[in-house]
Amino acid sequence: MNEDTNPHISIDCVIFGFDFEKLNVLLLERRLEHEDPSIAFCDQSLVGQHIKLKESLDDAAARILFETTGLTNIYLEQFYAFGAPDRLNKERAKIWLKSIGRDPAVQVITIGYFSLVNTNTVQVSYNPRHASWCDVKKVENLAFDHDQILKKGLEALRLKIKSEPIAFELLPQKFTLSQLQKLYEVVLDINIDKRNFRKKALQSDYIVALSEKQKDVLHKPAQLFMFSREIYKATKKEDFSFNFK
Amino acid sequence: MNEDTNPHISIDCVIFGFDFEKLNVLLLERRLEHEDPSIAFCDQSLVGQHIKLKESLDDAAARILFETTGLTNIYLEQFYAFGAPDRLNKERAKIWLKSIGRDPAVQVITIGYFSLVNTNTVQVSYNPRHASWCDVKKVENLAFDHDQILKKGLEALRLKIKSEPIAFELLPQKFTLSQLQKLYEVVLDINIDKRNFRKKALQSDYIVALSEKQKDVLHKPAQLFMFSREIYKATKKEDFSFNFK
DNA sequence: GCAAAAGTGTTCGGCGTACACCCATGA
DNA sequence: TCATGGGTGTACGCCGAACACTTTTGC
Numbered sequence: 001m002n003e004d005t006n007p008h009i010s011i012d013c014v015i016f017g018f019d020f021e022k023l024n025v026l027l028l029e030r031r032l033e034h035e036d037p038s039i040a041f042c043d044q045s046l047v048g049q050h051i052k053l054k055e056s057l058d059d060a061a062a063r064i065l066f067e068t069t070g071l072t073n074i075y076l077e078q079f080y081a082f083g084a085p086d087r088l089n090k091e092r093a094k095i096w097l098k099s100i101g102r103d104p105a106v107q108v109i110t111i112g113y114f115s116l117v118n119t120n121t122v123q124v125s126y127n128p129r130h131a132s133w134c135d136v137k138k139v140e141n142l143a144f145d146h147d148q149i150l151k152k153g154l155e156a157l158r159l160k161i162k163s164e165p166i167a168f169e170l171l172p173q174k175f176t177l178s179q180l181q182k183l184y185e186v187v188l189d190i191n192i193d194k195r196n197f198r199k200k201a202l203q204s205d206y207i208v209a210l211s212e213k214q215k216d217v218l219h220k221p222a223q224l225f226m227f228s229r230e231i232y233k234a235t236k237k238e239d240f241s242f243n244f245k
Numbered sequence: 246m247n248e249d250t251n252p253h254i255s256i257d258c259v260i261f262g263f264d265f266e267k268l269n270v271l272l273l274e275r276r277l278e279h280e281d282p283s284i285a286f287c288d289q290s291l292v293g294q295h296i297k298l299k300e301s302l303d304d305a306a307a308r309i310l311f312e313t314t315g316l317t318n319i320y321l322e323q324f325y326a327f328g329a330p331d332r333l334n335k336e337r338a339k340i341w342l343k344s345i346g347r348d349p350a351v352q353v354i355t356i357g358y359f360s361l362v363n364t365n366t367v368q369v370s371y372n373p374r375h376a377s378w379c380d381v382k383k384v385e386n387l388a389f390d391h392d393q394i395l396k397k398g399l400e401a402l403r404l405k406i407k408s409e410p411i412a413f414e415l416l417p418q419k420f421t422l423s424q425l426q427k428l429y430e431v432v433l434d435i436n437i438d439k440r441n442f443r444k445k446a447l448q449s450d451y452i453v454a455l456s457e458k459q460k461d462v463l464h465k466p467a468q469l470f471m472f473s474r475e476i477y478k479a480t481k482k483e484d485f486s487f488n489f490k
Numbered sequence: 491g492c493a494a495a496a497g498t499g500t501t502c503g504g505c506g507t508a509c510a511c512c513c514a515t516g517a
Numbered sequence: 518t519c520a521t522g523g524g525t526g527t528a529c530g531c532c533g534a535a536c537a538c539t540t541t542t543g544c
Contacts, residue, residue, distance in 0.1 A: 438533095438534070438535070438536080440535095440536085441533070441534065441535085444533095445532090445533085462542085462543085463542075463543050463544070464541080464542060464543070465540070465541035465542045465543090466541085466542070
């Protein structure tokens, strides 16, 4: 471990991405090579690192996100701190930590952040460790206590997306109402009535219709929209609410 | 600092109490004696301590709450982690930390918890440092970054009290509807219409009328009620909602 | 009898919900 | 012409909001 690293505190980022079909999370491959195949393994983990000395938590999260994806200016939000003394005590975790020169007995507190990106903007190959997008509904057997962190991160996202306009962070700048609806459906794991959804979306001033349509689709091209943060701020009466079902 | 203490991680508890009139927070006196009166000072801080080695965050928070108030089995909830590298760098903070033998240059991450108690149940004198209940609306100039922690804790409480039945943690077991209403009013800093409030409260099955009335009041005694967690769990359709105004 | 808080009903408007068919485009 | 999603309107019920007077008790 680098000497300007704080060995007691780490950040784990739950990086959510939406590909217009499902909600994904960006995972890194954790591969341990060993001559004894009963010891070698390959599984997956969230994106995480220790913070540096004198680095704020928010700065560390942004740095880690940048180092993994090459992206800056990304929505990032802290959601929970995990500090169980045995959180790095699974068998594989111990083997892994030893293999990279760390003492599994040292208690590490990790701070969970979730971030929202549009799946297409990420160069998955940016990271030296193999990174890939996985459907959040199919993820299992993550490293360390990352299952739990992902679960809590998803809960935080669900809570927040119902009361603040963060859905747009997962979409490209121009999007269709069907894409927005699908996003809410996969994040909240519900079905939404199309007419009711559109009525509600169109009532809000800050979802702005553009004089532009979808291209290169094999059906009637849809109207494109943008989210206007300016209009949102100017008109909000602290009552953003997105509760269906 | 004790040798089984983790010097990098602390817990700060925002202990809320309701006295039927206002929302209070429990603060400890921070008094520095010094022969030079320009150095000596006395101000206030939240209740906080470092965690111990191998102690979970939740356990540490419960321990600190117990050591300060003598209470166990209290509602406690983690709400945010604070890690700005300069968070202990105010002038008084540095003087204070040196006076108790700690290095102000060491970065400490603190995890914020809020807890809810009925003001009357706390023996304020339990703690060796002078502890007192202060109206949250009047608190100012707290030690370290505790202003910020209190603010965020209050936001977390406000958010949660609208969607989960935690208000009852701040009340005695038997309470009147006016007391419950007043609680929501002071926590959310709003006025609520009495008839609408009562209508809503009485619709819920889990606020149960007792065959008992208030005593020793100089007006018409009010009906007493209890919160039934059992009924709440059995009947909730994930739709607790307490949104007035 | 007076002060102080308890207790009580109705009306209105808006919003969430359920529900089915025609339209425009590319292949 | 066909497949695919785009796009549209109405009716109903519930809930939140506004609003004022009578009742019970202790002093």
